[in-house]
Amino acid sequence: MTNILIVDNNPMVLEFMKEVLAGEARSVITVESGLDALDSIRHTVPDIIFVDLVMPQIDGKQLCRLLRNNDKTKNSFIVIISAIAAEERNFDFSTTADAYLAKIPFKKMREYILKLVEDVEQGRTDEYKHGIIGLDQIYNRDITKELLFSKQHMEVLLSSISDGFVELSSSYKIIFANKAATRLFETSEEDLLTSYFPDLFSPETAESIIHALQNLDGMELVLGDDEEILLREHRLRFRFNTVRYGEYHSVIIILQDITGQKKAEQIIKDDLQKKETLLKEVHHRVKNNLNVIASLLSLQTSFVSDASVRKHLTDSKSRVESMALIHEKLYNTEDLSGIYLDTYLEDLAAHLIDTYSRSETPIRSYLSIPSLHINLAVAVPLGLIINELITNSLEHGLSKHTEGKIELYFREEESQNCLIVHDNGRGLPDDFNPQSSDSLGLLLVSNLCKQIDATFSIKSDSGTTATICFKKDSNILID
Amino acid sequence: MIDFDYSADEIGISVEAYKKLCALFLTAMEEDTSGLRDALESEDTGEIRRRAHHIKGAAANLEFTVLSLKAEELQNAALKENIELLRSVAENLYTEYRKIKTELKDKL
Numbered sequence: 389m390t391n392i393l394i395v396d397n398n399p400m401v402l403e404f405m406k407e408v409l410a411g412e413a414r415s416v417i418t419v420e421s422g423l424d425a426l427d428s429i430r431h432t433v434p435d436i437i438f439v440d441l442v443m444p445q446i447d448g449k450q451l452c453r454l455l456r457n458n459d460k461t462k463n464s465f466i467v468i469i470s471a472i473a474a475e476e477r478n479f480d481f482s483t484t485a486d487a488y489l490a491k492i493p494f495k496k497m498r499e500y501i502l503k504l505v506e507d508v509e510q511g512r513t514d515e516y517k518h519g520i521i522g523l524d525q526i527y528n529r530d531i532t533k534e535l536l537f538s539k540q541h542m543e544v545l546l547s548s549i550s551d552g553f554v555e556l557s558s559s560y561k562i563i564f565a566n567k568a569a570t571r572l573f574e575t576s577e578e579d580l581l582t583s584y585f586p587d588l589f590s591p592e593t594a595e596s597i598i599h600a601l602q603n604l605d606g607m608e609l610v611l612g613d614d615e616e617i618l619l620r621e622h623r624l625r626f627r628f629n630t631v632r633y634g635e636y637h638s639v640i641i642i643l644q645d646i647t648g649q650k651k652a653e654q655i656i657k658d659d660l661q662k663k664e665t666l667l668k669e670v671h672h673r674v675k676n677n678l679n680v681i682a683s684l685l686s687l688q689t690s691f692v693s694d695a696s697v698r699k700h701l702t703d704s705k706s707r708v709e710s711m712a713l714i715h716e717k718l719y720n721t722e723d724l725s726g727i728y729l730d731t732y733l734e735d736l737a738a739h740l741i742d743t744y745s746r747s748e749t750p751i752r753s754y755l756s757i758p759s760l761h762i763n764l765a766v767a768v769p770l771g772l773i774i775n776e777l778i779t780n781s782l783e784h785g786l787s788k789h790t791e792g793k794i795e796l797y798f799r800e801e802e803s804q805n806c807l808i809v810h811d812n813g814r815g816l817p818d819d820f821n822p823q824s825s826d827s828l829g830l831l832l833v834s835n836l837c838k839q840i841d842a843t844f845s846i847k848s849d850s851g852t853t854a855t856i857c858f859k860k861d862s863n864i865l866i867d
Numbered sequence: 868m869i870d871f872d873y874s875a876d877e878i879g880i881s882v883e884a885y886k887k888l889c890a891l892f893l894t895a896m897e898e899d900t901s902g903l904r905d906a907l908e909s910e911d912t913g914e915i916r917r918r919a920h921h922i923k924g925a926a927a928n929l930e931f932t933v934l935s936l937k938a939e940e941l942q943n944a945a946l947k948e949n950i951e952l953l954r955s956v957a958e959n960l961y962t963e964y965r966k967i968k969t970e971l972k973d974k975l
Binding site: 403408471491498634 | 878879891898930
């Protein structure tokens with residue numbers, strides 16, 4: 389009895405060959421795919437195997453290689469049958485097959501098949517090693533050559549890429565795996581092909597994979613960025629895509645080894661965390677040192693009896709404290725690149741009122757400032773500017789004033805944003821000229837405004853109104 | 868007029884097997900003619916050539932010589948990339964196929 393296995397995805401060819409070959413002394417099994425062929429040889433070892441070269445899923449060349457390397461079929465007589473024989477006339481089939489038969493019209497093909505099987509049964513096989521049978525009855529077609537070139541191009545590409553690439557049948561069995569995939573799974577192509585893909589992973593990962601496979605909707609689906617997909621010591625990312633052509637359907641998965649990437653990300657995260665901690669510590673120490681300076685100035689004030697000198701020391705102390713407040717804000721926030729203007733000015737105004745107001749003249753502050761995130765380079769000079777303006781209001785405009793109030797608000801104009809400090813005090817002296825003023829405070833304000841590219845103006849207006857404006861395109865804001 | 872005895876004898880198989888192959892041929896042709904119509908619609912000459920080539924081979928296998936020649940004509944016309952010509956040649960192929968289909972459906 390000769391056992392014959394025929395593998396072809398064309399039902400007409402299968403039916404024809406079965407009809408031609410079946411007989412009392414022969415058992416013929418026909419299957420439509422490489423997967424079914426590999427399944428079939430588990431039960432019956434064929435003496436002769438006919439393999440179509442062009443098949444979806446596992447193609448003929450691949451199948452021949454698998455059959456040749458399989459212990460059960462390594463001695464079977466393998467015959468390639470192909471409709472692309474003319475275009476593959478130079479293909480050396482001898483390493484994976486024993487004969488190559490061109491697909492020619494049934495009438496002639498019948499004759500060749502019967503002769504070939506009879507020869508194999510009689511042990512006359514030498515002539516089949518030397519060329520393709522029926523080659524003289526077919527001709528080259530450009531379109532087939534183009535397709536074969538394209539296929540070869542893809543195969544070279546897939547074997548060269550560093551990402552793993554597998555293709556799954558509709559039952560999630562591997563029907564193609566490139567070299568990178570075999571390296572990832574640390575196994576041979578033969579072992580990978582026909583494996584049920586989810587079984588290659590832990591039960592939890594397998595569940596995620598099956599869920600993903602069942603929910604593919606034609607769009608690419610990525611798995612492994614948030615959830616951890618582990619394969620031994622490798623961390624993987626999967627990119628799922630579906631392929632459909634007529635009734636054929638498969639899933640391709642690109643397997644990216646992201647172990648190095650994730651380790652690098654973690655190192656960067658840890659490094660950033662360390663640097664942030666260090667920077668916070670620096671801001672903390674700067675703030676403490678500035679407070680030490682402020683305390684020293686305060687201490688020194690208590691030893692001075694001259695009112696003018698005391699005022700200078702108190703002003704300096706308040707300037708140092710306005711800077712210390714910025715560093716305090718910084719080490720208490722998550723983002724070390726800047727501070728929020730509203731909370732900083734609220735605290736600064738409250739602190740200055742507390743320092744300068746006298747109990748008989750309670751001063752209130754009203755703030756309407758948006759929560760703008762300003763960068764550190766601007767925050768320190770701006771803090772000093774506001775410090776001077778509020779101090780001036782408290783010391784001059786509102787001294788001896790009952791129900792004094794200071795307003796800080798923000799005004800958005802067409803091309804600039806302005807910060808306004810207004811008090812309801814006595815206003816500026818009649819002969820006041822900001823350009824010729826010898827006030828250290830105003831000199832500081834003027835210089836600091838230049839430093840941060842802002843304009844400054846001051847006028848009497850039911851009290852005093854000071855305005856600092858920034859161009860909208862200046863980079864004082866973060867984000 | 869399809870002569871089952873003659874065709875089966877030419878190929879060297881039984882009439883019963885020939886009829887089975889004819890039934891499979893009809894199934895395959897439904898898919899090929901549908902694919903051909905889509906390819907003509909999208910003016911995909913490469914796909915037209917592939918479908919025509921497939922029809923040519925399947926028809927020749929079962930001794931449907933006229934249909935095989937019409938398919939070959941279509942395959943060659945596809946090389947010229949003239950869609951109007953392709954549509955006209957394809958119509959001839961459909962007509963021939965409809966004749967075979969009607970006859971096979973009556974006799975199978």
